[in-house]
Amino acid sequence: MAVDTARPASRTRPSGPRRVPAARRPSGSRPSPTRSTSLAGRMGRAWRAYLFLSPGLIVFSLFTVFALLFGFYLTFHEWNLISQDKPFVGLQNYMDLAEDESFLKSIVNTFYFTGASVPITMAIGFCLALLLNQAIKFKGLFRTLFFLPQVTPFVVVAIIWKWLYNGDYGLFNFYLLKTQLIREPLLWLSDQNLAMPAVILMSVWSGVGFSMVIYLAGLQGIPHELQEAAKVDGAGSWQRLWNVTIPQLAPTTLFLLVMGIIGSLQVFTQIFVMTKGGPVERTSTMVYYIYEAAFKFYEMGYATTLAFVLFAITLVFTWIQLRLYRKADL
């Protein structure tokens, strides 16, 4: 009952604890219970805090904190899932990976994927956001349509695209042949030079909606007065785009870049469904290689070492981007 009186935020907020009727105050205690400094009071409060924390922290400490430490321990062992003894091998795993050409290739592939898909996705998302930020009809409908791939399970997207790319009856080949853009059907996913671009195209298609929504939110956050001031000063729409809109969206761009790069470095599902890393390792990415090392060859120690390399690369990228963030004072 009493709690309900405190509910409406607008009523209580301005005056704070002072508005609590004096009669309701427990006699002898201070007006604000959070400021009680007695040891017993503090311990009582702390005890409750730990109760609130414990369920989450138990899960967190086992599956995140302990898992990390255990993972680090694994990197110094030859930990084969099947064999009984798991000998300590020092830095052997780390030395092995430097000479593992398949792994180095997978790093190159992952960078290729990231370097192409992230900027293209962001650029298209930005253009769509600009167009949809105009006063046009069916804005909501277009936004929903472009966002649709984002709400589709990624495995389904991969299945659809695997079909579209099919060499014998895929829609791509059909329309490209029909419009005479190509003469021979292309083997998208089994051609050494086409496979990675095909995976990138599919990933761009599925990721554009996210960039668009984030950019739309960013565009709506730009103060109207800025655009107006530029307009009054005689800036044309291109000038306004370059000198007002794009600089104002820098935080949004940086956010998309960080999220995009972190996500792309972990690319896996489309590889697993569409190419299995082939042809001849051309689409084998880091996470795909880690997956194979761990669950095809059961080399848990070595695979975890590779995962730590992925983590290190992620950290380096994030660190660079955050430094840019600070430097630009956003």
Add this chain to the structure above:
Amino acid sequence: MSATVEVLQPQELDRRSELRPEGAGDRKRRWIRYALIYLILIPGAILFVGPFAWLVSASFQRTGDIFSWPPQWIPQDPTVEGYAEFAQTGALRWFANSAFVATSVTVLQLLLNSMCAFAFAKLKFPGREPLFLLVLATMMVPPQITMIPNYLILQRIPLFGGNDLFGNGGHGMLDSYAGLILPGAVSAFGIFLLRQFMMTIPDELLDAARVDGASEFRVYRQIMLPLCRPVLAATAIFTFMAAWEDFLWPLIILSDPGKFTAPLGLAMFVMKNQTEWGMLLAGSVIATLPMVIVFMIFQRQFVQGVAMSGIKG
């Protein structure tokens, strides 16, 4: 001139300054501009909807027709054969599994994240800062790092899946729903997001209830949670969709097809039955529908949530 400009409202000014140079010519230019915008948007939209339209259409075709050349956009001989066959394989269970796992993960995360966030935001206790820093620090850790250790940890959970007290003998939580759900039951990012929101709620509001004799749990449940509803709704949608489409983790720990989630089941289906496209496409439609429905219902919260995580994350 500047004096008149300042008096005008922004929207009014917008219209005025666009119309000012010349009347009819400017209107024409605007027409051309809109035509150009639609000229980009409409083909773009077709490229985005086309694959879905084809998916739905093909799922109602006989397997032979799916391969027809030229492709049929409108099924000439519509059939629900694919759906019926798909249902007969017992694959519908995958969707029940997915629904169960995604719901459990979402409910657990809402509960555990908000409880942790409440403690971090509004309660004082020794060790608060270092603990929160630890949570923050792990936000950056990619799930691929913990996935292998967690696989080994699940395998050794005591008294589970045939394991003895010391975690030996059985397969532990591998190949179980618990193994799918528990590692995802709490999220550092979720705690962080909720904690940031809770910090903005004035202490006085909670103190008023405390003075009235409400227990800390009641403060959390009857004041904090209702106030956090918008953030909780946004995170719930995201968590649910992420859990629904999680692929790598189920792929690693599950081997019993009866426990497969929808994405895993479909991916395995692609690998095993390369020829059964009718069933596969029907299954893909079924897997997509719940997501699209959730999105349509919660579109506003969803877009807000995207924007929120975009700005605050």
